[in-house]
Amino acid sequence: MGTKERRAREKEQLRRQILVAARELFVSEGYENVSMRKIANKIEYSPTTIYLYFKDKADLLDSVCKETLLNLLNTLEKLKNDKSDPVETLRRSGQAYVEFGLKYPQDYKLTFVIRPQFQKDLGLQEGSVGEKVFNYLREMVSECIQQKRFRHADVETTGQVLWSAVHGVTLLLIDFPDFPWTEKDKLIDTVIHTTIEGLKA
Amino acid sequence: MGTKERRAREKEQLRRQILVAARELFVSEGYENVSMRKIANKIEYSPTTIYLYFKDKADLLDSVCKETLLNLLNTLEKLKNDKSDPVETLRRSGQAYVEFGLKYPQDYKLTFVIRPQFQKDLGLQEGSVGEKVFNYLREMVSECIQQKRFRHADVETTGQVLWSAVHGVTLLLIDFPDFPWTEKDKLIDTVIHTTIEGLKA
DNA sequence: ATATAATATTAACACTGTAAAGTTAAATCA
């Protein structure tokens, strides 16, 4: 009598189908330019079916963003095993963060800029994937501080400073592609290096 | 025969009225949630009248943002006279920048995040107000470099690093108001101080 | 007073997100 399980599996499958279609459209056309009807067309269901799986369009966005955060977390966690120099690991984490943002610019913007606009106070509350990402940063920073590599001993502030730097450069590069930036990799490098040096000094 | 002038003045007046109404609504309700009809209602004209003064909704946003950039530029220029320590002036400029962003968070987001989404390549091209703002930053940085206060001699990269830092912290504070940030002023201070120290070291 | 130009409005189109009601197919129970 596994019909219930099969049904549940099928339901989950359609949910994923919707999610995949939504992400593809959000990324290629921008959240605002994607209608529920477009998503529905893509998966060949009626528009209102989506509402059986997601509360509304913002909820759909929310789910897409949670996935993105999970991907980011996975990308970062891979660097954790690097047991060499904690400052070097931190530097590489910063680089991986920006790289991730530039590899999936629209996903990054959806998650860190568009979503907060639609889900006012939801963002990084306890237990969320977003919090886990920041916890990763906390760990990295903590290691550096324990080894007395940084001037200040405040894990929170230090982490927030680093996040500001990488978030800032990521968004600028995404949003103003025509600005006469310094060669991209050099700029990213300099941003991270400068911040870390500033923390040491 | 100053009727022509009067007419032009009246036209300019209505243009401003539209602009003011649009900004108020964009700021209080968010660009996406403001319809041309809402703006029209507010100024007590028919919706289509707006199209005699602005090409479309994106153009209206564009004009609002240009104003914001002008305000930002004015705010910054006031600090220019400060002929004391160029590094100190730079620090204060950074603070003023973030303060401006937090004082008018919605305007800041409209200008630096929403607008680029709607006006793809328009942003900081030659002669634009946006470029003037970055030129201000160039001047400040240049002064520091001339006085050999910074490690590198690259005005462009140095400016971009600073911009990344302040842009990043501004947006994070705006977008994630519920995150357990370090006390706001302390965080801003640390971000700017850290970056500048990193540039010196 | 009439013609001309400038300005504003009305009506319409093809869309939007989403709620309510209706339909169909599958699972359960008699």
Add this chain to the structure above:
DNA sequence: TGATTTAACTTTACAGTGTTAATATTATAT
């Protein structure tokens, strides 16, 4: 098996969107 409940999906509908074209109104110039 046949009736009934349940789950999944669709149709219809509403109020609202940006924007265009055609029309109307008003103020100026002749």
